[in-house]
Amino acid sequence: MTRRHPVTRRGLLTGLAAGGLVLGAPGAAQARARPTATATAATAALPLRVVLLEVTPTAYSAADPARSVVTVRARVEHRGTASLAGLTARLVAQRSPTVARTALDQWARASDRASITRSSASSDDVAVGSGRLDPGGRAEVLLTLPAASLGGGAGAHLAAVEVSDDSGRVGVARTFLVSAAPQGATATPLTLLLPLVAGRDGSADGLAQAVRDRLAALVAGSGADPRVAWALDPALTAGADAAPAGAQTPGPGDPATAQATGQTTEQTTEQATDDSTRTLSDWRDDLVAAAAGRVVLGLPFGDPDLAALDRSADGTDLLDRATRAADGALDGLTGALVRTDVAWPADEAADEDLLALCLGGGASTVVLDDECLPPDADLTYTPAGRARVDVLDTSVEVLVADRTLSSVLADADDPDQVVLVRQRLIAEAATTTLQRPSDPRGQLLVAPRSFAPAAGDLAALVGDVESSGWAAWQPLTDLLDTPVPGVERSAPQVPAATARAALPAAHVAGVAGALAAVDDFATALPGSGLDAGLLSRQHAALVLLGVSWRGHVGELPTARARLASAVEALTAGVSIAAGSVRNLAAERSELPITVVNELDVPVQVDLVLRPRTARVQLDAVPRQTVAARSQARVAVPVRALANGSVVVEAQLRTPAGSAIGRPVEIRLNVRADVEGWISGVVGGGAAALLVVGLVRAFRRGRRRVDEAEHALVGGPASGSAPSGAPSGSAPTDAPSGSGEPAK
Structure with a gap:
């Protein structure tokens, strides 16, 4: 249920008191910051950095000999400028477990001088290396603590590895030690949603690089557990399907690389494209194999920034384009349960207008988080990650992500943070379980779109969290089937920082114009479908609307210019x-x-x-x-x-x-x-020629008559024929029948 009026958040004083901490900064201000697995980043003032390499067991038990001793292995790194001597390390932990989740977050982000004020247990001091570290040096330490020294309470204990010299503390890493779950407690169901999105480069080489940087590890790290859900950008599968057909990079190869290898630019480009084709083809095979039995949320093509579309006059049309462009792109995942009716706004945040846009785009369920849809401030436990919101006389189902768990998970893409992340997640699960031990309430963890852990780290994290006994992974469908709890929540709201990060309206309008140009040119092609050139440019335009462009606004004008050039190059044909x-x-x-x-x-x-x-x-x-x-x-x-x-x-x-x-x-x-002058000249000439011809013809006829008359008057008197006349012919001037008189 949701209420239309805002509610205030619960204060942190109760959690702080339960945690037994002395903090160096106001708790309320820190509580609204992004949760973190540790406060390592806050200890930059200390010259030594402490990295946890291993904490065993994941859940201790004093009654189990195999888990009765907590062992912590850590690496100490000297980042200062002066050598330190007399260095020792110890593991210290609060004896009583923490009962509030807020206390866990406060301990993780406490200042480097914060200490445990309640009764604590401590390991023996262990020398760091030889006891001396020079700048740039590093050494490992192994610390042990009997589980019995932590008391008999179940749950998560605040703990820290502290490094000191004669002057005091010079390095610290804060973490959590967690007991085994007590009998009768039901593990907290957890659902993990991983992003498989293309990023900012939709070319064959760009997609292949995304596979190498992020996507291969995500698929490999989650492939063994089909309970892990994926949010999949169809641009990836469309690009992978097109690559074997001869996908080309949208521009020349790198001249520097060509010069270094002695190749021409064209050879470098061809080689890069061939490598990308193989990378995409292999990853597509891995994707199809790992998708079997898994819930896959099919996103609109390019994973558009829904908040930016909601602000644009073209938003509805652009979302419809992205949805239509995704049609059929995931058909190859034959063994997966593909859902295309779940919307995932950036940062899991949306207001009612954005929810209406999602509904219009075909979504029936939306992924939000508990900062966008906070529960009642008086609630003393963490509710299940489900809700229902009424928008435009329609109920929208909501998967409510736990922002704290999701933010902690994000740190797992740093190898030095993986152990801290694991301990924090187990501590959060334990504290959530103990709020209501017999009432399991499913929680959703959503990794950020840039999530890039190592494959082995991700797989180990998923396995270790569940092996603790405090958490159990469940498929996304199980969370969807969870009844909506009767918890009052405020109306959905978008945090100001999230709203400011949306893509600019001018950029969205520019992309809409480029798509309109592609559509117009498509009418010039006989037939019903887009040719490969138009389709690739339409896809390139949709990728420019992706959430991955948030935080890279300065690159958008150049990206739009490249798109405009590509469209112009096509029409120039x-x-x-x-x-x-x-x-x-x-x-x-x-x-x-x-x-x-x-x-x-x-x-x-x-x-x-x-x-x-x-x-x-x-x-x-x-x-x-x-x-x-x-x-x-x-x-x-x-x-x-x-x-x-x-x-x-x-x-x-x-x-x-x-x-x-x-x-x-x-x-x-x-x-x-x-034409008239030529006609006149030609006509006049013809008339003149006719007159001349007639005159000549007349004169020729007259001449013949005169010659005949002259022959009759002046011919010879004798009967002999004139010279040249035929022999025996009669004189032409003698009267017919007359003869010469005899003598």
Whole structure:
């Protein structure tokens, strides 16, 4: 249940008194800080650093000979500038166990001068090495303490390894010694949720590096225990599935590496991509094998910052995109119980508006923590990590993470802190159990998204916590099935620091614009699906909305610029071929324009032409389909209206109306009267030729008539044929039938 009014938190005075501490700082101020496994970081003023290497057994028992002696092995490191002599170490512990969880946290973060004020037990003093340490030196010590000296009470005892010289304390590591659980006490159920998220680089090489840095260890460290749940970013599985098909890095290789190895930049890039492909492929196989029988929470693609989306006008659409992009990405985890209806806001914090966004995105359950959803201040025990919140007349199921346990767990990615983390978690489980020994209340531990422990450390931690007898790991489904306790909680609230850390609204708007450009260009591709180039750029844009970008706001402008360049490089594959100046010498003509497609897929584009002056009129051009890796010549009907120079802007657009590239200027020289002048010249010439022909024909005919008349008048009188006439022919000028008179 939740209440709509805020409640004050319980004070820490009771816990402090129960812990028997003298602290060097106000308790209330420290209680609101991030819990920690130890106060090692607070002892920087001391010249020696003490690192716990081993504490055995995890839970002591004076009645069990095998667990009747507590042994602590520690390493002492000299970080000061002056040599120290007369060094001794001892293990000191409070005899009575602590009854309040707040006292555990206060001891862990106490100042380097804080001491146990109640009755305590102490080991013998042991010399540190030879008793002298020079700057930079280190030595190990082995300390033992009989379990019987800690009294008969069950629970967690405040303890410390103290190193002193003649002047006093010069080093300390605070920890906890925990007894075995008494008969009749039921172990506290614990659920562990580990993040498998891509991070800030969604390229093949970036994902492979995330595998090497974090993800391989998380899968290996939890693989043996299917009760450990995962929150999985589908960008990882999508990237791993695409890698064997020849995933490429989004840019050239490292020139420095190429020069050092004697390779070209292209060779370095190819080698890096091949290594990344193998890394992703191997990790994907490990992931599938380890997922069997495990609860896997499928996140939206890229693990978006839900709080940032909630502040954006595009938030609902962006969350829907990320959800749709994740469809099918986890289908390969055939043996896992995949849940896609659980939302995980950054830092497990959300208000009612953000919960409404989660509901709209398809979530029915949300992971929050007890700082966002604090219980009633008068509560004297730790309730189960379940709640229910009413939002928009709908009930939202909530998995309530224990912020203290989650924050302590986060320190486990430091190898020097693992033993301290283990002892703190066991102490917290013991104290929680003893609050109500017969009423087990499940608790949720959520690791931060940057969690990067060593695989062996994680596996050992999970096993040791349970072997103590105070805790028992349970699957996430068991916690989901736990009835919601009848505990009053305040309305969900986002801490101010968490709210300030959300990604800027301007960045979210920039990513939304890049996605819109990808969508517009997708309309130019015939068919229903995105091609590989568009899909990779859409995924790259979604990764830019990830929670992992929190704390790296300064890098966002460069990341957006790279995305914009990638989208522009894709659209640059479709262009208009530049040409020389065109001459139009007719009133009606055609303007030839060539559209070039350098992509591996066909495209559909609209060619839009706009003359800057009204000297020409251009007909509309129908939509053009250009085959992959080819060109298309478009003949545009044009009508000349006036003479002069004209600049026509030619722009390709997607069917959605978005511009592809920049407009191309086509220059025309219009001389529409040339056609009339040429026609007149040609027509006049033809008429002249006709007249000349007629005159010549007339004169030729007249000449033939004159020659005939001349032959009749001036021919020979005798009957002999004229010279050249055929033999025996009659004279042409003698009357028919007449003859010469006889003599």
